[in-house]
Amino acid sequence: MGIFAKLQSIEYALPENVQNNEFLVKDMTMDWTAEEIFSKTGINSRHIALAEQRASDMALVAAEKLFENNIGLREKIDYIIFCSQSPDYVLPATACLLQTRLGLRKKCGAFDINQGCSGFIYGLSIAKGVIESGQAQNVLLLNAETYSKYLDKADKTTRTIFGDGAAASWLTAETSEQAFIEGFEFGTNGQGANNLIVQKGRPLFMDGPEIFQFTLQVVPKTVKGILQRSEMAVEEVDYFVFHQANMFILEHLRKKLKIPAEKFVTDMADIGNTVSASIPIAIKRAEDRGILVPGNTVLIVGFGVGYSWGGCLIKL
DSSP states (O other), X not given: OOOEEEEEEEEEEOOSOEEEHHHHHHHHTOSSOHHHHHXXXXXXXXXXXXXXXXXXXXXXXXXXXXXXXXXXXXXXOOEEEEEOSSOSOSSSOHHHHHHHHTTOOSSOEEEXXXXXXXXXXXXXXXXXXXXXXXXXXXXXXXXXXOGGGGOOTTOHHHHTTBOOEEEEEEEEEESOTTSOEEEEEEEEOGGGGGGEEOOTTSOOEEOHHHHHHHHHHHHHHHHHXXXXXXXXXXXXXXXXXXXXXXXXXXXXXXXXXXXXXXXXXXXXXXXXXXXXXXXXXXXXXXXXXXXXXXXXXXXXXXXXXXXXXXXXXXXX
């Protein structure tokens, strides 16, 4: 009898502070209207962390929601993976701080990974590895980002897109082959690093057109590779959930891949691009709306800063 990793449950948390498009137009004295921002990005508002709010604070809230809805889980967690490009400190690892703040047992692995838009995929891959190799039984995967702290307040390209947020995912060991996370595809091209970067003492820089071209090149190939690995056809996938970059990119990808709109989850209008947390947040919100249900097969792809990309299939 084999052991299989299953994505059991997701919760998420967003800062209470909201900046809508009207606020940005006034705050930045922009030449775009609120309607033009939405037409370019598909985003009406985004949640922004306060100066004193850290990535771990949002991860803590998301994890506590997960524990509230899964009685007894707190005592079972034996591994923490914290994924963020805006950790609390250079050292120690934020995962170590969260082990204590969440009241988890000391016999618990905990470490950070510095990964952006593909971070949820990387986290799933690691969690699957430690579970199916018998190293852990219940993994807490935390994705939390406060990119807003890196943004130039005068840069409309980035301020209109990025929002802050966190997701907490519980992965557990199952003996049923009906539960699976499989078909992983990964890719890296460090030559594109300067097109989405935070250099010391400077705000985040993003070359939107270059990111767009990179995305159109790698995502369709990644989807094809995932399906080939899993010996599946596009028609056999129930839903597709990509990194919620912006509506312009997602619509181009959907059309290029010929994915029906009703099978393609987009959910960023009121939260923006939450980087590594965007995919799990989109999955959870689609579940809350009754779109995704147990038994669905979902193909997910993350892409962006690095350049880094990856994807896989999940059976909910």
